[in-house]
Amino acid sequence: MWDIISPFFKEIHEDLTEELKYQKLKHEIKDVSELIERLASKAKLDPLSVDFSKHLDENDRLKSLREEFNIPKAGDIVTDGVEAISPGEKSVYFCGNSLGLMPKCARELLSQELDVWASTGVAGHFQHKFNRPWVSIDDNVVEGIAEIVGAKPIEIATMNTLTSNLHLLMASFYTPNKINPPPGEFNERLEDILNIIEKEGNKIALVLFSGVHYYSGQFYKIKKITTAAKAKGCVVGFDLSHAVGNVVLKLHKWKVDFATWCTYKYLNSGPGGIAGIFIHEKHANDFNRPRFAGWWGSDRKSRFQMDKPFQPIPGAKGFQVSNPSVLNTVSLLASLKVFDKTSMVQLRSKSILLTGYLEYLLDKQLNSLGYKIITPRDPHQRGCQLSLLVDENKVEQVSKGLMKYGIVIDVRSSSVIRIAPNPMYNTFSEVFRFVKALKLIMSDLGISFSVSKEKSETKSLMYYIHRHMDSSLVIAYLKVPISFET
Numbered sequence: 010m011w012d013i014i015s016p017f018f019k020e021i022h023e024d025l026t027e028e029l030k031y032q033k034l035k036h037e038i039k040d041v042s043e044l045i046e047r048l049a050s051k052a053k054l055d056p057l058s059v060d061f062s063k064h065l066d067e068n069d070r071l072k073s074l075r076e077e078f079n080i081p082k083a084g085d086i087v088t089d090g091v092e093a094i095s096p097g098e099k100s101v102y103f104c105g106n107s108l109g110l111m112p113k114c115a116r117e118l119l120s121q122e123l124d125v126w127a128s129t130g131v132a133g134h135f136q137h138k139f140n141r142p143w144v145s146i147d148d149n150v151v152e153g154i155a156e157i158v159g160a161k162p163i164e165i166a167t168m169n170t171l172t173s174n175l176h177l178l179m180a181s182f183y184t185p186n187k188i189n190p191p192p193g194e195f196n197e198r199l200e201d202i203l204n205i206i207e208k209e210g211n212k213i214a215l216v217l218f219s220g221v222h223y224y225s226g227q228f229y230k231i232k233k234i235t236t237a238a239k240a241k242g243c244v245v246g247f248d249l250s251h252a253v254g255n256v257v258l259k260l261h262k263w264k265v266d267f268a269t270w271c272t273y274k275y276l277n278s279g280p281g282g283i284a285g286i287f288i289h290e291k292h293a294n295d296f297n298r299p300r301f302a303g304w305w306g307s308d309r310k311s312r313f314q315m316d317k318p319f320q321p322i323p324g325a326k327g328f329q330v331s332n333p334s335v336l337n338t339v340s341l342l343a344s345l346k347v348f349d350k351t352s353m354v355q356l357r358s359k360s361i362l363l364t365g366y367l368e369y370l371l372d373k374q375l376n377s378l379g380y381k382i383i384t385p386r387d388p389h390q391r392g393c394q395l396s397l398l399v400d401e402n403k404v405e406q407v408s409k410g411l412m413k414y415g416i417v418i419d420v421r422s423s424s425v426i427r428i429a430p431n432p433m434y435n436t437f438s439e440v441f442r443f444v445k446a447l448k449l450i451m452s453d454l455g456i457s458f459s460v461s462k463e464k465s466e467t468k469s470l471m472y473y474i475h476r477h478m479d480s481s482l483v484i485a486y487l488k489v490p491i492s493f494e495t
């Protein structure tokens with residue numbers, strides 16, 4: 010996609026570093042619709058035409074990545090009572106925000122593991138004909154993940170699943186003291202978040218925030234939130250389930266204390282895939298912090314000498330508890346092999362244009378119909394997902410209608426449809442097809458939109474834990490989120 014966007018940047022060269030390309034992307038793309046119109050005019054095409062979507066696909070430098078994935082057929086993804094219009098054709102899969110598609114190489118890698126298991130049994134821990142001894146299986150994925158989240162390898166471990174990791178990390182990083190808590194209300198404007206941190210920060214032990222909101226698709230200013238909270242002495246952690254592999258992250262540079270994510274969304278590792286953790290290097294040798302000690306977090310050389318005390322590995326790996334699922338780790342490795350063919354900056358460049366194109370077509374083609382985009386309009390405050398609020402009573406019909414066209418989206422909290430064009434495997438033509446289908450469906454349904462519904466849904470994923478709380482209460486935090494409405 011870079012070659013499509015680059016003519017519109019001043020002084021852009023292919024040999025720029027990834028960092029410089031990213032800076033240009035951030036600072037020079039303000040308005041995607043204007044960029045789309047410039048691209049169309051340069052190609053002498055109507056921006057609303059199907060030919061323009063094909064032109065974008067032809068010039069997509071990342072288009073070969075789509076070939077790395079299995080794209081489900083329309084007829085195979087339908088639910089009861091829905092018949093796809095062209096069952097044999099590939100579906101339009103806009104659901105990578107829920108479960109990413111399967112990289113083709115996953116089957117081969119997993120079958121190699123089954124082969125080693127069948128032929129060598131327990132010996133596979135140490136001798137492995139494909140050079141992935143299970144005893145250090147996570148070494149195969151740590152560097153790839155570190156690259157994706159902007160971390161050093163010592164800051165990364167893969168283990169468990171996301172929610173378990175959140176609990177484990179909070180038990181380690183929540184350090185209460187004795188100051189009274191105030192009640193707090195937030196909303197999602199950055200200045201409001203920063204004001205609360207400024208006002209309440211001295212009493213907050215841990216700020217736990219979402220990177221990209223699962224519902225609205227908002228990409229929070231992680232760096233600004235972290236800097237403000239750290240200035241008040243808070244520990245700062247992030248749930249990056251919807252951010253990892255979706256937006257450019259620089260966890261090390263932003264000085265985030267800890268983070269965790271699942272890998273089955275944008276990292277395409279398969280259902281229930283192994284999760285990851287980040288623990289900032291500055292905590293790498295802090296062995297006084299409480300942690301759930303498990304043999305897999307203990308020094309690799311003495312791990313099997315059971316008489317030796319727990320000796321945590323420096324860095325994130327010292328927080329691993331059990332030995333990781335090899336099959337899950339190798340499935341993640343398959344996806345990282347695809348990520349290796351590109352970079353987060355390249356993916357993000359395409360993603361900004363792909364989602365911007367979706368927004369552009371919706372704005373132009375569905376203007377009079379009943380929906381509202383609740384995702385921020387600023388391309389730098391969202392990832393690839395757009396969330397559309399539609400009439401609660403008709404959302405099911407919209408979703409089923411799309412399925413007939415072989416289009417996979419999902420519905421959340423009764424009235425929002427989430428559409429996540431993934432730059433790895435989705436195309437501009439698919440976005441075009443989606444908008445065309447949605448227009449037909451919504452026109453048929455005669456959908457009207459009531460603004461009052463907009464008020465009640467978006468909940469922030471910002472939680473904070475007051476310093477006075479007993480650590481046993483930490484586990485209860487998820488039940489008492491500090492939430493707000495927009």
Ligand SMILES: Cc1ncc(COP(=O)(O)O)c(C=O)c1O
Nearest residue numbers: 170171172173223248250251271
């Ligand atoms: C924001 C967010 N947090 C946590 C989870 C739960 O993840 P897991 O079941 O892998 O623990 C999800 C799952 O979709 C999510 O979207």
